[in-house]
Amino acid sequence: MATIKDVSKETGLSIGTVSRVFNNRGYISKETREKVEAAVKKLNYQPNAIARSLSKSSSNIIGVILPHISHPFFSDLLSYIENATREKGYSLMVFVTKGDEEAELAMINRCRENKVCGLILCSGRFATKKIESNEFPVVAIERNPEGASFAIECNNRQGGRLAAQELIDKGCKNLVSLAGIKGRKMPADDRSTGFEEVCRENSVNFTCLTYPPELYDRLDYTAFIDKVLTERPNTDGIFASSDIIASQVIQVAASKGLKVPEDLKVIGFDDTLIATYTTPQLTTIHQPIKEMAELAVSTLIGLKDEKSATGCTIMNVSLVKRGTT
Amino acid sequence: MATIKDVSKETGLSIGTVSRVFNNRGYISKETREKVEAAVKKLNYQPNAIARSLSKSSSNIIGVILPHISHPFFSDLLSYIENATREKGYSLMVFVTKGDEEAELAMINRCRENKVCGLILCSGRFATKKIESNEFPVVAIERNPEGASFAIECNNRQGGRLAAQELIDKGCKNLVSLAGIKGRKMPADDRSTGFEEVCRENSVNFTCLTYPPELYDRLDYTAFIDKVLTERPNTDGIFASSDIIASQVIQVAASKGLKVPEDLKVIGFDDTLIATYTTPQLTTIHQPIKEMAELAVSTLIGLKDEKSATGCTIMNVSLVKRGTT
Known part of the structure; x- marks a missing residue:
């Protein structure tokens, strides 16, 4: 050669x-x-990219740390991040924590060793504070922004408001919101806040529930949903904070002989492929996943030479009506 | 530092x-x-991993090229590959083609530039022949192995056989197999072969159909499925070559007023998370995705110093019975 x-x-x-x-x-x-x-x-x-990197302070590699990739929100996000990264002439190094905080620390070290020029952090568990002293910029997506150079969120509160309004418009009287992980503060918590606001404004009965963290790590919510529907038999509308949870609400409803949307209306969140695989297809809140991914990559590349910039971008969401409301 | x-x-x-x-x-x-x-x-x-790589002939980076990551088979596969790679002390660089052959060539060059120590190729389109002269070993998963150092497949024929047997055991008389992309030769074609064998052995009516490649690239098969069910109204059992296709068969059946499994029985392939999100949950053929991913990574690392080794491993599949049969 x-x-x-x-x-x-x-x-x-x-x-x-x-x-x-x-x-x-x-x-x-x-x-x-x-x-x-x-x-x-x-x-x-x-x-030789390696030799070239050595003469510079960093490589052309962008690192990304995700909590899951089997979760369709994150697989979609990763797909768009990969595309944007490659189009801009960078390569993508991928790490998946599955909720393991120790692993996350090792991944950040691995990024350091590989001299990544920046890191996109989508993992929900780790306190970014610990990487404040990093030599590379960090852009956080949908997580607490402390320590990150830049944070990107969707308008979670607006999403909760839209979901509640749709359920109320369709005649629901007894609403339940399944949003947020017990004991973990996350941007997604604002979904419940928005949901609650609209329920109060319309004087509609509602309950906001959070679920134990192990359900999120295993992505299996069925037992929890079953309990909720058993304890609250007059529930006629459910807002679930992900399409996965909503798809499991449809299943539990079927197992209890409840027809969706006739007896129970359901709204998800994310608008991933899952929403189109359920029967009926899922009404859900659309997150601009592609735009969030592209903004994360371009922000990161832009930050390379300006490590002190900080900020937060909140992107609008929208209601996508399908068969469950 | x-x-x-x-x-x-x-x-x-x-x-x-x-x-x-x-x-x-x-x-x-x-x-x-x-x-x-x-x-x-x-x-x-x-x-410094970069400086260390320079003194060796390759880095500690493994490259992986996938056709999709929104497709649950590939997101599960990627999740397991990432885990196995990291556990063995390597980092993973990820590329997604979305069926674009030109992009695939550029990705292989990017792997070369980053001096990857090996490549896992899961993309279904590109003729591996073109990378025969590579300076790194290539392990192929579920694709034609020409040019690859090593290929890993599941026993697709056995999967087709198990699917046909289950549908026949449950009383189906008119079967349809939706497996394989028109004009692309892939290991998955053997699914139809096995399906056909068992139908003939049992003297059961059957039709084996392939679908146009653009459906695979877009992952939307509903119009195609609708046409199949309209043209063959007495169909009482469908074998679909992925859980995605099977989930869309359930939806199309519902839209036509057909009850699953009473009027129409459905079997998918892959056993990804999707299979548990449909209503009813999907009977499917389980691919050992975790084992295939782990074998790919360990084979690749083992091949580093022995670039001439070639071979193919075929892994067993099994039937997972759920609600659609």
């Missing part, structure tokens, strides 16, 4: 000059640039 | 000796090792 030395020999230019062309550093004449490009083509020279 | 020079100074050992300890190369006395370990701890020295 051709090396930078071969390109230097072929062009008659010094290695330093060839390197300046590769890294687009300092003044380079058009003639010099063309000479190098011709030699690169002729020799089929492939610049 | 502490460098290898600082460790050398602290211990009084040469840089070469310290490097030998870091890379576990040649004879190192217990005393020397302990001295270095103490200095590393004291100085909070963090080895």
Whole structure:
């Protein structure tokens, strides 16, 4: 394989000059640039990303830490992050915590070792405070932003409001919200806040419930939902804070002989593929997952040279009506 | 940040000796090792993965190319690959083609640039022949193995056989198999072969259909399924080659007033989370996704020093009975 030395020999230019062309550093004449490009083509020279990274303070690698990828919100998010990363000429290193805080620390170290140029943090458990002293910028998606350079959230409160309004408009009188993990503070908690506001404004009965963290880690909520419906038999509308939970509400309802949407109306959150796989298809709150992913990548790349910038972007959500309301 | 020079100074050992300890190369006395370990701890020295890679012929990065990650089979597979990779001390670089062959070529180049120590190829479109001359080993999962060092498949034919047998055992007389992409040869084609064998052995009416490639790329099969059920109104059992397709069969059946499993029995393939989100839950063929992922990673790491090894492992599948049969 051709090396930078071969390109230097072929062009008659010094290695330093060839390197300046590769890294687009300092003044380079058009003639010099063309000479190098011709030699690169002729020799089929492939610049070595590792060697190139070593001469810079970081690589062209972006790291991403996620709590799950079997969860469709995160697999969609990852899919869009990968696309945006690659389109901008970066490569993506992926880590999945499955809720393990110890693992998360090791992952951040692994990012450091690989000299990532930035980290996208979507994991919900770890206190970002611990990485404040990082040498790379951190963009957080849908999690507490302390310590992150930048945070991106959807408008969770607006989502809760839209869900409550739709259920009330469709005639529900006794509402339940299943949103938020007991004992973990997350941006998604605002979904309940918005839901509650609209219920109060319309004087409609409601209960806001949070679920134990192990359900989120296992992604199995059926026993919990069964208990809720058994204890509150007059419930006629449920707002679930993810499409996964909502799909399980549909199943539990079926097992109890309740028809959706006739006896029980259901709204999810996320608008992932899951929402179109259930029968009936799920009415849900659409998160702009693609836009959030693209903003995270472009913000991270923009922050590379400006590590002190901080901020938070809140993106609008919308109601997608399907068959469960 | 502490460098290898600082460790050398602290211990009084040469840089070469310290490097030998870091890379576990040649004879190192217990005393020397302990001295270095103490200095590393004291100085909070963090080895630079990039610098370390440069001194070796490859990095500790494994690349993986997938066709989709929103598809639950691939998100589950990726989740297990990430876990196995990290447990063995490697980092994972992820690329998603969404069926774009040009992008796939660029991704393989990106792997080359980042000096990956191996590549796991799960993408279904690209002719692996084109990377035969690679400088890193390639393990293929569920795709044509030409050019790959090693291929891992599940026993697709056995899966098709189990599906047909279950439908026949449950009394179906007119079966349809929806498996395989028109014009693309894939290991999954053997699912139809096995299905057909059992139908013939039992003298049961059957039709094996393939679907146009754009349905796979978009993951929306509903119009196609609707046409199949309209043209074959006496169909009482459907074998779909993924849980996604099967979930859409349930929806189309509902829209046509057909009850599942009373009027129409349905079997999927993969046994991903989707199978538990449908109503009723899906009877499906379980692929050992975790085992396939772990085998891919360990095979790849084992192949690093033995690039000429080739082979194929076929893993057993099983029937998981749920509510659709």
